[in-house]
Amino acid sequence: MIEIKGLTKMYGDVKAVDDVTMTVETGTITVIVGTSGSxxxxxxxxxxxxxxxxxxxxxxxxxxxxxxxxxxxxxRIGYAIQGHGLFPHHTVARNIAxxxxxxxxxxxxxxxxxxxxxxxxxxxxxxFRDRYPxxxxxxxxxxxxxxxxxxxxxxxxxxxxxxxALDPIIRARAxxxxxxxxxKLGSTIMLVTHDMDEAIRLADKIAVMDAGRLVQYGTPAExxxxxxxxxxxxxxxxxxxxxxxxxxxxxxxxMVDGPAEGAAIAADASLRDxxxxxxxxxxxxxxxxxxxxxxxxxxxxxxxACAEFQP
Amino acid sequence: MRAxxxxxxxxxxxxxxxxxxxxxxxxxxxxxxPVGGPVMYERTxxxxxxxxxxxxxxxxxxAATLVAVALAILVTRPFGVAFRPLARSIANMGQTFPxxxxxxxxxxxxxxxxxxxxxxxxxxxxxxILENAITGLTNLPxxxxxxxxxxxxxxxxSLTRVEIPLALPVILTGIRLSVVIALGTATIGSTVAARTLxxxxxxxxxTNNTAFVLQGGLIVGLFAVxxxxxxxxxxxxxxxxxxI
Numbered sequence: 001m002i003e004i005k006g007l008t009k010m011y012g013d014v015k016a017v018d019d020v021t022m023t024v025e026t027g028t029i030t031v032i033v034g035t036s037g038s039x040x041x042x043x044x045x046x047x048x049x050x051x052x053x054x055x056x057x058x059x060x061x062x063x064x065x066x067x068x069x070x071x072x073x074x075x076r077i078g079y080a081i082q083g084h085g086l087f088p089h090h091t092v093a094r095n096i097a098x099x100x101x102x103x104x105x106x107x108x109x110x111x112x113x114x115x116x117x118x119x120x121x122x123x124x125x126x127x128f129r130d131r132y133p134x135x136x137x138x139x140x141x142x143x144x145x146x147x148x149x150x151x152x153x154x155x156x157x158x159x160x161x162x163x164x165a166l167d168p169i170i171r172a173r174a175x176x177x178x179x180x181x182x183x184k185l186g187s188t189i190m191l192v193t194h195d196m197d198e199a200i201r202l203a204d205k206i207a208v209m210d211a212g213r214l215v216q217y218g219t220p221a222e223x224x225x226x227x228x229x230x231x232x233x234x235x236x237x238x239x240x241x242x243x244x245x246x247x248x249x250x251x252x253x254x255m256v257d258g259p260a261e262g263a264a265i266a267a268d269a270s271l272r273d274x275x276x277x278x279x280x281x282x283x284x285x286x287x288x289x290x291x292x293x294x295x296x297x298x299x300x301x302x303x304x305a306c307a308e309f310q311p
Numbered sequence: 312m313r314a315x316x317x318x319x320x321x322x323x324x325x326x327x328x329x330x331x332x333x334x335x336x337x338x339x340x341x342x343x344x345p346v347g348g349p350v351m352y353e354r355t356x357x358x359x360x361x362x363x364x365x366x367x368x369x370x371x372x373x374a375a376t377l378v379a380v381a382l383a384i385l386v387t388r389p390f391g392v393a394f395r396p397l398a399r400s401i402a403n404m405g406q407t408f409p410x411x412x413x414x415x416x417x418x419x420x421x422x423x424x425x426x427x428x429x430x431x432x433x434x435x436x437x438x439x440i441l442e443n444a445i446t447g448l449t450n451l452p453x454x455x456x457x458x459x460x461x462x463x464x465x466x467x468x469s470l471t472r473v474e475i476p477l478a479l480p481v482i483l484t485g486i487r488l489s490v491v492i493a494l495g496t497a498t499i500g501s502t503v504a505a506r507t508l509x510x511x512x513x514x515x516x517x518t519n520n521t522a523f524v525l526q527g528g529l530i531v532g533l534f535a536v537x538x539x540x541x542x543x544x545x546x547x548x549x550x551x552x553x554x555i
Contacts, residue, residue, distance in 0.1 A: 050461060075463030085458030089476045099462050148462070 001026050002047070002156065002188065007056035009042050016042045018212035019056070024205070026061075026155075029182055029189045031199040033235060034209035040192045043209065044158050047190065048077045060156060075102055078157035078187070082164040084145030086133040092118070092144050093129040099152040117147040120181060139170040143177070150185070159191040163198065175201055196235050200224070200244055208232050220248050225309065242307035246271040249306055251298055255288050260297035264289040275303050319540065326533040330357045333526070343521040352511045352523045361530065364507040367425060367500065368493045371432030376486050379437050383444030383482075384470065395445070402441045405434035410496050414503050428500030428507070435496055436489040443485025447478030480550055487542040494535045498527070508534075 002024040009017040017039040024030045034040040045051040047058050049070040058065045065073055078099075086095050093114045094101075100110045115125040121143040133141055142162065149157055162178075163171045175198060182189060193199055199206050200220045208216045208223065208231070216228040224244050227233040236244065251274050252267040264287040265274055277286045278300045285299045328335055333351040340351060379402070386395040410431040417427035451474060459469040475482075498509030508531050515523025 048461065050457075071460075071463045071465045073463070074461060077463075079458070079461035081454060081457060081461065083454045085454035085461070087455050087458070087473055087477075088452065102463055102468065145458075148458075 001061060002190070003059040004043075004047070005056055005059070007043065007046055007058065008054050009039070009046060009051060010054040015212045017046065017053075020209075020214045021056075022207060022214060022217050024188060024190060026188050027186045028204040029178075029191065029202050030205045030207060031203035032190065032192045032207045032209060033194065033196055033199045035194060035235075037211075038209040039212040040194075040209045041160055044160055044190060044192045047156075048074045048079060048158055050074075075099055075152065076154055076156075078149035078152075078154040080146050080149040080157070080159045080162045082161040084133070084141045084165075086141060086145055086148070088133055091130050091132060092136070095133065095144055096147045096151050098148055103152055105152075113151060117150060120184075121147055121177065138166055139174065142166055142170075142174055146174075146178070146181075150181070150187075153185075153187075155187060157187055157189045159189060161193055162191065164193075171198075178202065196237070197244075200247060208235060221245065224248075242309075243272055243275075246275055246303065246307050251288050252290075254302045254306060255296040255298050256302070257296050259294060260285040260287040262286060264294060265298075266290070267295065271298070271303050271306055274298050275300070275307075278303070319537070322533055322537060326530065326537065329526070329530050329533070330361050333357060336526075340522040340526065343525060345518070345520055348518065348520060352514060352526055354514070355506075355510070357508075357511070357530070360506055360508050360510060361534070363425075363505075364494075364497055364509075364531075365534070367428055367432065367497050367505065367507060368490060371429050371497075372436050372486070372490045372493050374429075375433050375436035375489060376440055378433075379440035379485075380444050380482060383441055383448055384475075387445060387448040388466075398441065399445075402438040406438035408434065410435050411499055411502070414499065418503050423504040425500070425505045427503050428497060428505040431500070432493045432497060436493050439488040439492070440482070440485040443488075444478065444482045447481030448474055450481075451477050480546065483542070483546045483549070487539060487546070490542065491535050491539050494531060494538065498531055 004020055004022050004024075007017055007020045008015065020039075020043055032040045032043060042051055046053045047065070049065055060077075087098070090098075093111075096114045096117055097110045100113060105113075114129065118125040118128055123140065123143065128136075128140070128144075133144065136144065142165070146159075146162060149159070163174045166174060178189075179202060191202065200223075203220055205217065206220055206223045207214055208228075210229070210231045216223060216232050218226075223232060224236055224241050227236055247270045249271045250267070251265060251269050251271060254271070255267070260283070262281055262283050263277070265277055267288050267290040274286055278284065284301070285297045287294050287297045289295060333353060337351055382398050382402075385391040386398045413431035413434060414427045417430050421427050421430065455473060455477070456469070459473045464472065497505075497507045498512055500507045501509030501513050508527050511527030511530070512524050515521065515525075515527065
């Protein structure tokens, strides 16, 4: 559990982060959203003390971050940044091994961990281990950057716009990867982005920052249906709210028994995908499948009911 | 590549022959020598002059490298930034002050011989190394630097594992420049009785013997070309693989 209490950062007379208090539960993804200059990156950087707070404190599992030296603290916290920040003079393997090396892991344990991580990110160890970052595509570099952050199995991982430099298709794939890896490893992730879509896609909890203050902290559904301020409503985007709401609900949740016509959709797809399938093919229901076999269907009426605003 | 290697070998053979067997070149140099005078310089062994010349250059450049790189590291740390202008102006002064003047000023305290030459070469060699090292250490990729801090490297680890390796190509270029300048400049050490290849050139100038001047100049020039080339090769070898 990460407890942030009254965290404030002043640059001269300007409050970059203004008295932020929030609690991040273990094993969840918390996404901090805001426009540029909202203080979201500064907030994240105070967690691993890349920025020292002017006042307030951060406690990780009950221990204040001020009780250890900053560089020792950072070795226990994964850190991934925009534009990957890989060391250009080190191979992929050595980049991933950076933190285990700092922690003096034995050599064979490091090698095994590197291969394990490359496989986790669908990169063949034999093919990629000895390459240099410049030889990789943008998406591969980014995956190596995240692998490096995960290398020492940190309980907490901080990600500062990790997918900011990727094109939309690669970014969507990277987000899916992160979700998948998070489900598998169960670590706590705090991620900063300016992209509300990304936040809704990834987050268990969203924290919206505006002018240094935390203006709303809640589940994606809460943020969409009950934005606390006009700024949050703006970030969510009025017109897109019903669709964003649908994107949060898996098809399996409102599925009913019985067959339906046409191409099927996966049970873990969102209602937004189901709606899209209905509209595109002019159907009023789509079959749902799991593992290749049909298991039921969802109706357009049921989808519509879910998208409706319920105060 | 093969042509380059053939050229390298030719230059090397020519240099070795010039140093070890000056007699072979008498025919070629004869038209430049005064009538009836000696054609090739043979008063002392050219080999020992060459070795001493190289020794002076290596010692002075080695010391200049140590001092300049250490200074560059200090003035690029947060606590040393304030001293950067000072370090730069000192190195600039070393470069502005003509080596001949340094020789003249150093003789009274250090006496004749190698001492004043070492001092002059050392001072003269500082600037290119310092400037390049500062440039290299201040123009590092910001994302990699941020990552080094963010994953928990201490200042020392960040310096030795990330900053110096990334700045190395630029630093090496500075050292190479400095060494080549020193190779040429060392010749004037012979004006204060340092044993360098400048002895041959000065002997030629004193006796109006163009053959001597050419002989000395040619040997120094060939050394410079070969050493420059060798250092380029070493740099490429050192940086092999790491695309920076």
